[in-house]
Amino acid sequence: MSSQTGNDSLKSKTTKGLLWGGMASIIQQFLGFGFGILLNRKLTAEDYGLVAMITIFSVLASAFQESGFVYGIVNKKEVQHKDYNAVFWTSVGIGTFIYIVLFFSAPLIALYYNQPVLVELSRFTFLSFWLGSFGIAHNAYLFRNLKIKERVITGTLALILSNTIGIYLAYKGYAYWAFAVQIVSYSGFNMLGFWYFSKFKPSFTFDFSPIRDILGFSSKILVTNIFININKNIYAAILGKHYTTEELGYTVQPNKWSQMAQSILTNMVNNVTQPILREIEDDKDRQVRVFRKLISFTAFLAFPMLFGLTTVAQDFITITITEKWQQSAIFLQIFCIGAAFDSVSNVFSSLIISKGKSQIYMRNIVVFGLLQIAILVFGKSLGIEMLIALTSGLNALWIFVWYASAKPYMTYSFRYLIQDVFSYAVLAGISCLAAHYATASIANLYLRFASTIAVAVCAYIIVNRVFKPSILLELFSYFITVIRKK
Template sequence: MSSQTENDSLKSKTTKGLLWGGMASIIQQFLGFGFGILLNRKLTAEDYGLVAMITIFSVLASAFQESGFIYGIVNKKEVQHKDYNAVFWTSVGIGTFIYIALFFSAPLIALYYNQPVLVELSRFTFLSFWLGSFGIAHNAYLFRNLKIKERVITGTFALVASNILGVYLAYKDYSYWAYAIQIVSYSGFNMLGFWYYSKFRPTFEFDFSPIRDILGFSSKILVTNIFININKNIYAAVLGRHYSAEALGYTVNPNRWSIMAQNILTNMVNNVTQPILREIEDDKDRQLRVFRKLISFTAFLAFPMLLGLTTVAQDFITIAITEKWKQSAIFLQIFCIGAAFDSVSNVFSNLIISKGKSQVYMRNIVAFGLLQIAILVFGKSLGLEMLIALTSGLNALWIVVWYASARPYMTYSFSYLVQDVFSYAILAAVSCLAAHYSTASIANLYLRFASTIGVAVSTYIVVNRVFKPGILLELFNYFLTVIRKK
């Protein structure tokens, strides 16, 4: 295959991956947000707080059962049926064992939080990770073979079906059970979708020798996934004994929404970054160019999106879920700032994984998690706002750690970091501040909200056209080409 043909093939894979990943992320996050609004209007902060207290057990169990097998499969040069089969039975076995252990531990969990209702609620909610264990090998098959469209369809269907069920039950006054059922059904629908689209089917051949080959890589991913899930769900787990379920409930949706906004970008980029960077790992110059485009694209979108959400947080909360949730606005602002930087850090982490350096990836995630836990444990008397502000600030600073960790594997200078990341952060911040101060005097809530967004977007486009025209021109030319082809 000629160099030009390889180039075109790579561009095609990248474009399709970004297109499907982008469409999926936008559709799924907006659907999730829309259904979330309906749930928020019916459920209370206490309902969300109760489920949040036990969420960390489910996500940690999911990390254990997956054990990094998806990334382990992706990074294997050759994969056969026996590899997927070993992953399937190992995942199901681990998931079943952990569910049984947590089932009998439910009274202790309820005692820890002094919430008796958590006994039955946790036993039911924990079914989510057990159902998920049946789809891990199939998900790995789809991910390795770049079946992005199929994963998109699966995730979208699971999201819609589970949320329709959750909203229906919420309006039938099932309170926190509606939210729990939505979580469990989402996992079940996802698993069924992975089975439907994957060509892999498990067989009763119990050869676990492939697991030994995968474990050298995936064991580090296991530890990493545990701490990733701790990092995202630690607030309620650590602070559940010191703050009420209602107080914690006001942090749940801001955290979830900031992650939703972040996921629009990270899901899009994650679909292509590792496979593409691995495909061109022997061409260092080309890999650097591709990486800079990926990280610039992420920063170009992440900072205006998340800093913009910070700017309109108060009006957004009031319009979307009414005044009863106004205490959530400050938490949304804080979470979004950290999420903007974390979106960019995600590209560095994908680069490190693509180089097979799972130990470096693990070290950074674990170190961040331990620091975050220390902040929450030793600073619990500071109040929820200060604690979340400190952990969000840690997120922003951690991008420097990811940059330093990636440098040995790519000649990416600090000046590149400034050009590709911090310049967009500054331009987005300037645009958002201009929008805030120019529309603050507008009395009408809806007009102020729309005007702030309009001014922020317009200002950001203008300042980019003046100071950073590269990405804008490239996106414009790409969409112009697509339109001409039609």
């Protein structure tokens, strides 16, 4: 009876986590998408290019200040107030120190890119990670205690408020400053939300002894987070030196949109994967079953979503942000292909973290980052399109590295990988190709766009019903159950 109760409790936690995480991701990404369209219609590629040049400094500083403390807190068996308090003051101290260093380094950054305007712009934008440092311990509290709803509300409100401010300034003619204000205000609102919902309140007791225990795990996460942020933002840092701000600007929004689509899935799954897998760590057979469902669910959604966006990229860009951004469509297509495979790799990486193997997680992220940097540095003469295509291809291949790294810790065979991942990639690819050729002759832009999506969705459902009906039946049964309960 207790086992059944535990199963029901686990299923309830997983379901609530997936529902709240999924709802949050969908709402936040669509809000971000809508606000992004309004900003894109007003700002230029040069505006985006300027801010993109300094983004990597902010995200790296954020990684340094967080130092993996969130995951370190989650993986601790028992957490007391002194642990959160130590994380709070350490994060604030690191954040303040790094901001001061970057403040005085701003002229060197501007000199590197030969853009004098970056001095003041970077000093202002760097406030985003300093404000964020005040909410790291509170975010760790919410994450450890599976306060997913509270994190959803915080992120959504921060997104709405910051983007409203950014759009207002953009339409008042503040150009790239509007984008910068949006970034800083989002960080501030997010921090305030974490404080509001978290029961933890810092005290002026400076006991940093818990940091030593956390650092054994979190130090590896620190290095990992640095390279994760490098991997996502390295294009601007390296290419901004060798290409114009306009050329760079055309890659910014496609990269952001592909990451937004990917985040709908990864945020949903990340909210439950690590805590749930740790909870059933002693039941190996059950862990395999749960993991297979998680990775199948991710692949089932990731490939049609991102391959579908690749299929309609040209029409999508024209409809949303007008023809002046048409050059960015090819980048959106390339980024989306890599993001689809990266979404699945994320589930493997969460498994590795749940096993406490942060050194393996770190190694895979670092090696990937170094290879990506090597491609961008040594291949800069190939042109932006080819460089991004190569890094996207690396993303697709890296799933095999994650699989090989996870295999020693779970009896997950290569046959499972084909069944749970690549079968959905093939079915999604077939569906999208069929939709493209079936609607290519339609002259009306809007009708072609809508028809391509409709045909792709119908084709994907049909091929899954024929070749892989189990996941469709599970999802259908689950939603029927939810409706009946209501």
